[in-house]
Amino acid sequence: MISTEFLCLILIDGLLAAIASIGFAVISNPSRKAIAVSALLAAFGHGLRFALIKSGLEIWLATFVAASCIGLLSIWFARIIHCPAEVFSFPSLLPMIPGLFAYRTILGLIKFLQCTDATKAQGFMMDFFRNGLTTTFILFALVVGVSLPVLFFPKLSFSVTRKY
Amino acid sequence: MKENINPNEPNIQEIADLLTDIAAELMTAGAHTMRIIQNISRMAGKFGYFIELSVFQQSIMMTITHKEDSSNRITLIKKARSLVLNFTIVSDLSALSWDTFDKDLTFDEIKIRYHEVVTQKRMSRWLVLILVGCANAAFCALFKGDLYAIGLVFGATIVGFYLRQEMIKKHINHLIVFTTSAFVASLIAGLGYVFHLGSTPEVALASSVLYLIPGVPLINSILDIIEGHVLTGIARLVNATSLIVCIAIGLFSSMLILGLEKL
Structure with a gap:
């Protein structure tokens, strides 16, 4: 059963993701409506991923599911506000970028390069590969997940800015 | 190349210039290749031409051919500026391409709207x-x-x-x-x-x-x-x-x- 505490955590997670997505959206100068939608989608996507991870799914699988949902919803929203889907689906993915894993990858690499002790170096190499592969898989899950709906509904995705 | 019979119709060079400009602008603003090709083909189709488009990071290559008279054709290469993300331009130019298709905009109207789109101010x-x-x-x-x-x-x-x-x-x-x-x-x-x-x-x-x-x-x-x-x-x-x-x-x-x- 889902507790209120858990729901609250998901809500906070979604809210933070929304703020992050607004900030990353404005770099690419979209319209105001698109910014609002991207915040909404980011909150939904990141909250969903958080819930999936907590219920025991692997992080890249959860990311893939969340990204596909964002992709699908963004086509639907695109039809409502007449704006290409990628304008708000891209920024809403950004809060899911695996920053911490990427950082640990670099850290592992530097430590490996500086280490002279062979046994310790093996450990650092393991860190490097584990974090590096996780980073890569999450990135691919994000990109492929969000572009799948575009591939399945090409007609729909390219005609959203049509008003008649 | 054949001269246009109707003086009010834009000639092939003007159309080609505008279309390559729009393609280059879309590339600079950060649209993906498929969207660029779709938008440009749609607009060209409206004027009675079909196009072959090669999109590269730095340049756009386009051959535009008249649908009925295939001797009436030119090829242009247009340099694209380096990437400055601007999704307002992407979505407005996409909308413009559909409006061209649905609303029977004239060539001059399209040109005016294109200039409005690319000159609008960014967020502070x-x-x-x-x-x-x-x-x-x-x-x-x-x-x-x-x-x-x-x-x-x-x-x-x-x-x-x-x-x-x-x-x-x-x-x-x-x-x-x-x-x-x-x-x-x-x-x-x-x-x-x-x-x-x-x-x-x-x-x-x-x-x-x-x-x-x-x-x-x-x-x-x-x-x-x-x-x-x-x-x-x-x-x-x-x-x-x-x-x-x-x-x-x-x-x-x-x-x-x-x-x-x-x-």
Whole structure:
């Protein structure tokens, strides 16, 4: 059963993701409506991923599911506000970028390069590969997940800015 | 080449010029290849022409041919400016291409609307600066950073992004821009290590450079590759990857300066 505490955590997670997505959206100068939608989608996507991870799914699988949902919803929203889907689906993915894993990858690499002790170096190499592969898989899950709906509904995705 | 019979109709050169301009503008604003080709073909179809379009990172190549008279054709190459993301332009030009198709806009109307779209003002850079700072701070909070870390990241992002805006204005090489902003931002965020602020200095350091991640080129490149525009996709991928490597180099350097044995 889902507790209120858990729901609250998901809500906070979604809210933070929304703020992050607004900030990353404005770099690419979209319209105001698109910014609002991207915040909404980011909150939904990141909250969903958080819930999936907590219920025991692997992080890249959860990311893939969340990204596909964002992709699908963004086509639907695109039809409502007449704006290409990628304008708000891209920024809403950004809060899911695996920053911490990427950082640990670099850290592992530097430590490996500086280490002279062979046994310790093996450990650092393991860190490097584990974090590096996780980073890569999450990135691919994000990109492929969000572009799948575009591939399945090409007609729909390219005609959203049509008003008649 | 045959002369146009109706003097009010635009001739093939004018149309080709406008279409390549629009394609180049879409490329600069960060649209993926499939969207560019669809938009341009749609507009060309309306004027009674069909086109073959090759889209590259730096240039657009287009052959435009009259539907009934295939001797009436020209080929143009147009240089695209380097990437300045602007999704308002992407969505407005897409809308313009559909309006051309549905509303029977004349050539001059299209030209006027195109100029309106490309000359409209961007959002104020100071507002963008503040919002990016908040975004990166929120990012840090998502990674379970404490209040010290969030504050540090906010400051680091503001300084780093300001630096980036200034350097882009001065047309410095974008790889150097990314390396320097990543270096400065991570150096500021790394102060948490030096002064032992809070319990999560690691998170501050890790999320301080994330505002630089080239998310749009990365996603565009994969979309291009999936849709079969492999060459453009790989060009974008190499571009995005080299930016990420630059971010890593910036982070790497400040970690070396801060002293790794503490990390």
